Amino acid sequence: STQSTGVQCQVEGGSTLFKLNYFGQEAYLTQSSQLYLETCIPALGNVYCIAQSYRAESSHTRRHLSEFTHIEGELPFITFEQLLDALEDLVCDTAQRIMDSKYGQLVLDINPNFKVPQKPFKRMDYREALQYCKDNNITKEDGTSFEFGDDIPEAPERKMTDMIGVPILLCRFPKAMKSFYMQPDLKEPIVTESVDLLLPNVGEIIGGSMRIYNEEELYAGFKREGISPENYYWYIDQRKYGTTPHGGYGLGLERYLMWLLNSKNVRETCLYPRTADRCKP
Secondary structure (H helix, E strand, C coil): CCCCCEECCCCCCHHHCEEEEECCEEEEECCCCHHHHHHHHHHHCCEEEEEEEECCCCCCCCCCCCEEEEEEEEEECCCHHHHHHHHHHHHHHHHHHHHHCCCHHHHHHHCCCCCCCCCCCEEEEHHHHHHHHHHCCCCCCCCCCCCCCCCCCHHHHHHHHHHHCCCEEEECCEHHHCCCCECECCCCCCEECEEEEEECCCEEEEEEEEECCCHHHHHHHHHHHCCCHHHHHHHHHHHHCCCCCEEEEEEEHHHHHHHHHCCCCHHHHCCCCCECCECCC
16 A cells, blocks of 8 residues: 655654644654554555655664665454564565575675574563673663663664574563553553564564554553644544454565665665765755
């Protein structure tokens, strides 16, 4: 499907929105097509889109772009474990198809050591990652250990990923550090049914979660994040009039290519990279 670029709601946090004047109304460049994709589920079942997304974060890491190609999917009638299986299948099947095609040799010319990863991927909870960092002296910049509720930044996250050396499905992040729409874990509601796929040399290439499908829980998510529900009436209505357990993901194409080609910087896998300090040519 094709989604709108101009929107009036946030998906990943208000601080990374590009604002624009839309005929006198405040609007934004989309951070993600997820909310719109979810509206298609009742009629179409599994849905996906490939579109541009925009993030106004002033990040200067080797894997950040302000505009990127976002491959997103939403899947109804699944459990969290089935979502994790779907992410494994997506990465492995796509890589295998590329290597079996006429482009496989081109990949090997650039990255001679590339091998399609084996399933199942290592599955690690956020709490386990904190413990791994503590046990292996991966610390914050000030030398202290990461604690529950801390976001593990790009560099230490990549160090952990490279030390482990295999794809990692990092799961169950705290509710307080994730978006309003993520389903709380039934056994431990302080964490969410959320996942980041981390790959060696790159770090995170996919973010995903189960989505809240209960209206009251969704309102609680808005309240927690300080978001006015007004512009989300159409999203809330899906819960009001009936929906289904469902989950989804977003994959950054340029980061996937970084992994495939063993590139050192995401700017090498993008034709015209847009970053915090570059908006030309």
